[in-house]
Amino acid sequence: MAIKRIGNRTIKFQNPPSIIGTSSIVGPKEGDGPLRSYFDLVLEYDTWGQKSFEKAEAKMQEEAIKLAIKNANLSVNDIHFLISGDLLSQIISSSYTAREIGIPYFGLYGACSTMTESMSLGAMIIDGGFADYVVCATSSHFSSAERQFRFPLEYGAQRKFTSQWTVTGAGATVLSAKGEGPYITYITPGRIRDYGITDTSNMGAAMAPAAVDTLLNHFKDTGFTPMDYDLIISGDLGLIGRRIVIDMMQKEGYDLSENYTDCGIKIFDTVEQDVHAGASGCACSAVVFNGYVYKEILKSTFNRVLVMSTGALHSTTSSLQGESIPGIAHAVTIEKSI
Amino acid sequence: MEYITAFIVGGLICVVGQILLDTTSLTPAHIIVTFLMIGVVLGAIGVYEPIAEFAEAGATIPILGFGYSLSKGAIEGAKAKGVIGAFAGGLESTAGATAAAVLFGYIISVVSYPKSKS
Amino acid sequence: MDNLTNKEYQEYAKKKVPKPNYLKNSIRAFFVGGTICLIGQIIRNGLFRFGFDEKAVATGTAIIMVFLGSLLTGLGIYDKIGKFGGAGATIPITGFANSIVASAMEYKREGYIFGVAARMFTIAGPVLVYGIGSSIVVGILYLIFTAGR
Numbered sequence A: 001m002a003i004k005r006i007g008n009r010t011i012k013f014q015n016p017p018s019i020i021g022t023s024s025i026v027g028p029k030e031g032d033g034p035l036r037s038y039f040d041l042v043l044e045y046d047t048w049g050q051k052s053f054e055k056a057e058a059k060m061q062e063e064a065i066k067l068a069i070k071n072a073n074l075s076v077n078d079i080h081f082l083i084s085g086d087l088l089s090q091i092i093s094s095s096y097t098a099r100e101i102g103i104p105y106f107g108l109y110g111a112c113s114t115m116t117e118s119m120s121l122g123a124m125i126i127d128g129g130f131a132d133y134v135v136c137a138t139s140s141h142f143s144s145a146e147r148q149f150r151f152p153l154e155y156g157a158q159r160k161f162t163s164q165w166t167v168t169g170a171g172a173t174v175l176s177a178k179g180e181g182p183y184i185t186y187i188t189p190g191r192i193r194d195y196g197i198t199d200t201s202n203m204g205a206a207m208a209p210a211a212v213d214t215l216l217n218h219f220k221d222t223g224f225t226p227m228d229y230d231l232i233i234s235g236d237l238g239l240i241g242r243r244i245v246i247d248m249m250q251k252e253g254y255d256l257s258e259n260y261t262d263c264g265i266k267i268f269d270t271v272e273q274d275v276h277a278g279a280s281g282c283a284c285s286a287v288v289f290n291g292y293v294y295k296e297i298l299k300s301t302f303n304r305v306l307v308m309s310t311g312a313l314h315s316t317t318s319s320l321q322g323e324s325i326p327g328i329a330h331a332v333t334i335e336k337s338i
Numbered sequence B: 001m002e003y004i005t006a007f008i009v010g011g012l013i014c015v016v017g018q019i020l021l022d023t024t025s026l027t028p029a030h031i032i033v034t035f036l037m038i039g040v041v042l043g044a045i046g047v048y049e050p051i052a053e054f055a056e057a058g059a060t061i062p063i064l065g066f067g068y069s070l071s072k073g074a075i076e077g078a079k080a081k082g083v084i085g086a087f088a089g090g091l092e093s094t095a096g097a098t099a100a101a102v103l104f105g106y107i108i109s110v111v112s113y114p115k116s117k118s
Numbered sequence C: 001m002d003n004l005t006n007k008e009y010q011e012y013a014k015k016k017v018p019k020p021n022y023l024k025n026s027i028r029a030f031f032v033g034g035t036i037c038l039i040g041q042i043i044r045n046g047l048f049r050f051g052f053d054e055k056a057v058a059t060g061t062a063i064i065m066v067f068l069g070s071l072l073t074g075l076g077i078y079d080k081i082g083k084f085g086g087a088g089a090t091i092p093i094t095g096f097a098n099s100i101v102a103s104a105m106e107y108k109r110e111g112y113i114f115g116v117a118a119r120m121f122t123i124a125g126p127v128l129v130y131g132i133g134s135s136i137v138v139g140i141l142y143l144i145f146t147a148g149r
Helices: A053-071 A090-103 A112-127 A142-149 A202-222 A238-251 A282-298 A317-322 B002-023 B028-044 B046-055 B061-079 B083-111 C005-017 C022-050 C054-074 C079-087 C093-107 C112-119 C123-147
Strands: A010-012 A018-026 A079-088 A103-106 A133-142 A169-176 A183-187 A232-234 A261-264 A304-312 A326-335
Touching: A010 A202, A018 A053, A018 A183, A053 A079, A053 A090, A053 A133, A053 A142, A053 C079, A079 A090, A079 A112, A090 A103, A090 A133, A103 A202, A103 A282, A112 A133, A112 A169, A112 A183, A112 A282, A112 A304, A112 B028, A112 C054, A133 A282, A169 B046, A183 A202, A202 A238, A202 A304, A202 A326, A202 C005, A232 A238, A232 A282, A232 A326, A238 A261, A238 C005, A282 A304, A317 C054, A326 C093, B002 B028, B002 B046, B002 C022, B028 B046, B028 B061, B028 C093, B061 B083, B061 C093, B061 C123, B083 C054, B083 C112, B083 C123, C022 C054, C022 C079, C054 C079, C054 C093, C079 C093, C093 C112
Parallel strands: A079 A103, A079 A133, A232 A261, A232 A304
Antiparallel strands: A010 A183, A018 A169, A133 A169, A183 A326, A304 A326
């Protein structure tokens, strides 16, 4: 009997895991944005003394994990599982990081939805009694993602208006069976929604239906309304995706205009920083959650937050072959107290 | 005078490309290949020659001009050496630019690194 | 949303996308493309002054423009010109050089054979394939159409 399930798709934890430590590391451009003061470390150079952007990304993830564990007053050997993923092929940033960390590791590919995907799985592992401490992490790097998914850095192509800027950064979250919160109380895992959008420079529109689907099911299963949340924040839908979500939710009878925003809009000044439709990347929701949202929860600015990282699960091969972009969104409810 | 015509004709060719970029889902790579092929065809039917004479660099610097000299070279090769010339002519007439692209491309790639963007 | 069809959603999403500023983009492309051609013209006139014939001047101009495009790419400037000028930077032959150098230097970490040399033509390769291929077709067609004369 799956006694922890409520409704169709949602899980309500019986022993909600606590988030006892987080960390966020970002590149220089992110550090110039409005959330600068929330990040634990802002790099001066996005290569961080490494020989390649890929190595720099792995280093960011490794340092973020160590820092989160330190912030939780634990040592690496206390952690039972590392759950992480990233954007690069065969999730190399995560696996090379796991090699250095040296604890049991589950590698995920959820594209930009990785943060809440790993938190969902970590929370279930803890509530199930399989671990006392789990660390969830992800990273992305503008320069490593750009060359894999788009064009070489020095290529003089114009970015489309709908395109989004991959966040350079890494974030990690330590979940614990014991603790005084903030707690993960509910999760609503997403299912793939794909309405045939093939334009990889318009990910917001490709992922928005998945976000709407997850939100609708979350509200239906839990009985919450948008007003029960102090903040509802999606991962990287950007300006266009956010507009679509508000509009589609309106049609379904939910008013999100008051307290819903998107990490991809929060992290940059979209007017001043020339990021077009906002930010994207695994690190987008990771650093905004582990930096801004978490710290504001600790300050009691927010008491109940719904974090929903969104992912576009295509590859360069699939998009060259004309396949559309499968979108996904995993929602996690975080409460200051229970 | 030829500076002004080069500027205007070259600029206008690029505007056509920009409109295609903005209104279709074509990538820059698609646009370059399309323009190149247009240059080859216009060169083959003899339309591009007068444009190139009128606008000089304005017509030869855009990738259309590369297509034009490819087809012009192939026709000249065919005239002079028949089938063998048809095969070799296009490459012969553009050999300088292509070879330069390979050599300079290699040297510059070896000595420089992509820079972080912001 | 369960009864939303793919087509309906795509139409709907299209409406949510703001239109690009066609006029501004075109003016920038005109200015940048025109300037690059103007520089080409200056080089061309300069080479004529050295007494080269038409063929040598055409080749020499192309070589110098390719060099300039490569150099500006290596210095990290050409992508900024491209960002500003769009097609104005892509369509001139300097853009061809840019696509070669940008791809090659990006993949230097993968070595000089499979990295630099093999990746050099990821974007520029199609230009050579279609350009050279079609020029041969043009040459053969010319022979066929003139065979009777």
